[in-house]
Amino acid sequence: MDENDIRGLVAGVKQGTLSRRSFVRTLAAVGITAPIASQILLWNDVAMADATLEYKPTKAGGGGPLKLLVWQAPTLLNPHFAVGTKDQIASRIFFEPLAGWDKEGNLFPCLAAEVPTKANGGLAADGTSVTWKLKQGVRWHDGKPFTADDVVFTWTYASDLATAAYTTGSYKDIKVEKIDDHTVKVIFKDPTPFWADPFVGSVGPILPKHHFGEYAGAKSRDAPGNLKPVGTGPYRFVEFKPGDMIKAERNPDYHVKNQPHFDTLEVKGGGDAVSAARAVLQTGEYDFAWNLLVEDEVLKRMETSGKGRIDVQPSGNVEFMILNTTDPWTEVDGERSNAKTKHPSLSDPAVRKAINLLIDRDSIQKYIYGRGGTATASFVNEPKRFKSSKLAYEFNIDKANKILDEAGWKMGADGVREKDGKKLKYVFQTSTNAPRQKTQAIIKQACQKAGIELELKSVTASVFFSSDVGNPDTYTKFYCDMEMYATTQPQPDPERFLNQCVSWEIATKDNKWLGRNVSRWSDPEADKAYKAAQKELDPAKRAALLIKVNEIFCEANILVPLLSRTNVGGCLNNLMADLSGWDVTTWNLGSWYRS
Template identity: 30%
Template sequence: MRISGFIAKAALALSLVAGGLAPAAAQPKPGGTLIIALESEPGTLAPHTTTDTVAYIPATNIFNGLIGLDFNFQPTPDLAESWSVSPDGLTYTFNLVKTAKWHDGKPVTAEDVEYTFNEAVAKSHPRAASWWPNVASAKALDAHTFEVKLKSAYAPFFTLLASPLSSGVLILPKHIYQGTDPKTNPANQKPIGSGPFKFQSWQRGSHIELVRNPDYFKAKKPYLDRVVFQVVPDSSARVLAFERGELDFLHWYIVPYDQVAKLRSDKRFVVVDKGGEAPATNGFMLMNMRNEYLKDVRVRQALAYAIDRDDIRKKALFGEGKVAKSPINSGLGWVFTDQYNYPRDVAKANALLDEAGFKRGPDGKRFSLRIAWGAGRDYEGRAAEIIKDNLKALGIDVTVQVMDRLAFVDKVFRNWDFDLANQLFTTGPDPTFSVTPRFHTSQIKKAPYVNAMGYSSPAADALFDTEYKELDREKRAQMWKDIQRILMTDMPALPLFEVPTVNAVSARFKDVITGPQGYIQSREDAYEVK
């Protein structure tokens, strides 16, 4: 099955050159079309209105941010060519490039940045409430200088600005949006940006086409003539289209793990094991602390000792990824520690349950639990079955409950009607953004992807409420290690596995992944091997 003749024509030529990241000696040549798979249709291409990943995959090629991130999570230039921070950590000054233009030819200025911050992001982005209240002012000082003043120090501010999913900060053209409602402006569907590729067309249900911006402010870039984002909801169809050369790139979380070994062995493809460091996603088993058994920390610890997480890695993830040993992914090396990990110890688990007073009955059973998972991530279902089998050794009878994703979110996060639940959580690019909302007492609310466990720790809250103000990175890292100690001791959620980064790329292309946000990054560096 061919997805479309339009797409297939762009993918006829095959090269025998292999490799996922370009060698230093490679000399990019212009031309070519890169076809990127989308797992669903975006609702918009406006970054200031959404946190939908599939919207950002094309949007980051149309728009620029102020800064980016390298693999060490340090800021890199984008529209801002340089920057400075005041000693007290309250004032950030950005010096913009002077040669950037909007796709309609008008110059990019600090007025555009001021408008984006104050009128678009602050008023429309779903996550603005998590950081914008700490902004005292955001204003243009002159045509190419932009300043942000904070009310209190915020250590991960650069990381926030460089992470559009978290901040919504991709710069918009003021002259297009001023005087309109930024949420409904027609440009949200036919965007005008400053990025390496210009919007060409959007055929609903099929594809989005971008073409090379010949006036891009970064010399010689982009190299590609076109980038096409092909909507292919079905996983099997995506893999088949990729194998046939009708798709060139499958980003990390849509590559089926049972296909990875096959793709690695095929010289037509390259599996790139980088580009997922920023989301730093872990799979967790959430424990509802309102449950009569799970409210006892000894029971939660017993489950942590009993579950064979390496077996989950081998069987549920087909040997990809790593065992998760902390609520923070090991990709965040500056803060991660595995010092408080639980080795598998079934005898200790049984002893803890005895100590908690939950003795085995005549039939050998102690009590029953339910474990829920949402359809669409089959590895979570396989993990649930392994957990069920593991807990039999403790005399715990587990019922596996599977439901569609929306029903799962309602059951677990809105109704708190669960005992155990398998759920993915990002832990990066900074734990302030992605770990604190899962475990802070203030996040015990009936809303998706927050503290459904009902976990509350005054000690952890005190650290959550102060760590982001610490500007010394080593001291801040120690505060996060203290948080990991508390969370691993209290065990409201057992880290099961680190979601593997396995981007699948046609060997005809190089430098498709160049940063830790590989799935939502610009493809300005990507080129076709000639």
Template identity: 25%
Template structure:
């Protein structure tokens, strides 16, 4: 009988905990599992000089990719579980578990030629049948795996032979390959799926350069190098990912040598890291776009003059400089500059006089207490936001609140915890009642269709509900972006048109795209970060 490297004692979960593991993205981080569920021998953090520790802000609840609700956690787990393709440090597609691919003449059937000679951490083979088993589990249970709705375009998955998989889409999908890079498609071994079923969430038996040694949910994930890896072997012997919610503690761990990397450096702490003699700041432009959605479905915000006025009223450049310490890029379109097809628009700029003029034209004139009113009704809005989930979220909204007050717009702040905020925004009743909604949208597959999808008008996209936007001209251009497979000229033209329509229609208060900020010890070399915020330690080493 073959021994499995990941065969460790397991504390069996009662039904309520198993249900938790399948609770979808909204449940992640709410339930603290007590004690190690998987126990191994020793700690990766103290296993020798060639071991690295990464401190994250997010809880590591699951090793099942479609249940992961945090990019930093997904980046850590991606060291173990891989997908068909991946994105390099510039955001370009590179082969991973699929070596090559081709699409049919009607652009709806894709053949994926899978890499041969790949083995999972348990010694089993990577085959088309295993790929199909994973996809059928994920796509066939959208109630358990809410991210599966993003793959609604997949109609059927068929195995052609041991190393060829056929995927049929209901309509042409220009971003198909980018979607196969998504972290939610990290593949488990077929044997682990059959043996552990949904408890693979505690196992993480993949094909990556590291394999799991010990997993304590909400606390740490310990890995070691997988010497049977198909690609370039990791240089580290051990890699540990630890949950450390407090930013000051994460950075202190790097400074004292307890950790080598701190993920999610708050902008306010950038000067501290830059002044340190034992740390360095790794600042990488990312595809995470920060905006405040202006709910154009709300009666007071349907007039485009009002939405444009809100943009002229806010000095986004000053907020980027003071609140974000210049760790980002001022928005010049509705997509970040790292997205293919980005087309620069003319910035609104800070122009209080123009804001006042537009509000006057829209009938909102200055009334009692300096608050603008129309037909006896004051212009009172509420900015909904999280506090600490995204770097500078609350501080950014407080700055926006102050600028709007100067324009005669009363904007109250509603601070909601991360999971509660997302849940509240998904309720249909909120579509006509919310007014301003902070959001930091990361197009983690680095695709124009995905980036623009946050504005599509059917609101079936899990993220488009935050913008509350609907424009027939935009939707027509967006559809061309999505369906222009292998026609880069048509895709670029449609993407440019969609960006122009949305920019002029001002469905957001346009702010900036964020930099991904890591603090790293001066003893670590070879650490990389990417536009999709995936830090990578495969090539990292620890200098003695």
């Protein structure tokens, strides 16, 4: 299929002779993924579908309680501080962006009246600006009107380095102008091929100026709204016990007709993935369980009860390890793992290469994750046009031993290699969860056969993924030699996802460890390619630049991908939930209903 064929299909969709779904399926048959197919339609001014879930209730309310389990318990409710997915999920209940991403990778308007296109005047032809028209009649939970002033304020709030927001990277290099009370214009410094980042998806929720206006900058952590949100979402805040529970009630003034269906909402945190799966699939005590990081065979047995089902959504998420090239045991400028330091042994490329060869990805996929992931050597796996065809994995203990021998790491009498008085002994941390502990054990066993000793450390998930700047065990602090977790690709385009690989995003004490680059490693060529990709309007050239960034970090064995992850959730059989692998679980919570 060539460019002319695609143009013909696009014309068919515009004329109504071909459905949008048929268009997506036709392109998928020749290797063009659904998110990319949908982007082609968007850039050709073809309207997106109104929803991904057919909503059947004819009035709001009447659905009784909705009970969710987010076993990695949320600790705050400000989306711009939400480092962990659990906090992004919780925040999105109350705060909404201008648009989100549906399961097919389409932009779906939320607080925006429509998705910007060239045809409706929203997208500048030169790629330097996007104009958003806002929904009218939307009110904050306290009754105040939502206006363009709130959007402009959110930009000033998130772009202020003193605020130390997790989302700063999406806002600091743009300018936002108020056109009128219901129109804003986002201006980019240069032509920007991927404009749907600010105010979109997990980084995009809008904050009310009248609640946060006095708490921008250095006072940002003192805002009452961080824990008692006033948003525009389908449910209004009732109660929050950090690390435990959220209670909310139906928003009677919600801006979507006949939504939400449920009268009350409870989000319960704590526990573990297995007990969460059991509470939905076996006992039916809860309606939905998030992120069922449980061995697939266990989930299949639970499904036989007939009460619930597993919902698997393709995504760009990845389970991976980071090998620390900084020194996690020496404090410099008030922090460990300071980018100015050098790791005693993991700074040696040979050691990192050997460790990568000691990971049996195929067994991890087959015996642990099943439907939950596919073995990979690439940090970016979806959409396929952004995945490297060059990166490949191998499990080879003999080759790992040879590499270490040639690098001068001699086997000691205790079975641990050493060189210049430095031993290959590491602390390997991850969150407390059975699949991750089993993965750790598989890697440890192989490393022992190559003279590498691993001390396994597991941290309670609510702590490991916490946004608490005072906690030394969060994954962003990285106070250990190696760590493993899954990271979320928040949109079908990997540009923002790959800012984990640039020097200006390094996590530090100064930015309260909210920088996206947790590894602290950087490469001038990766920085150069990333900056070029941000301005490159040619899709093929841009994809090549982003692939280069991915390859630099993976070939250096800084980021060591294990599995391309799917989103696995558990639903009661009568729950209709609109889930997306390109956005957070609660991205369209108002549309959920009981059949």
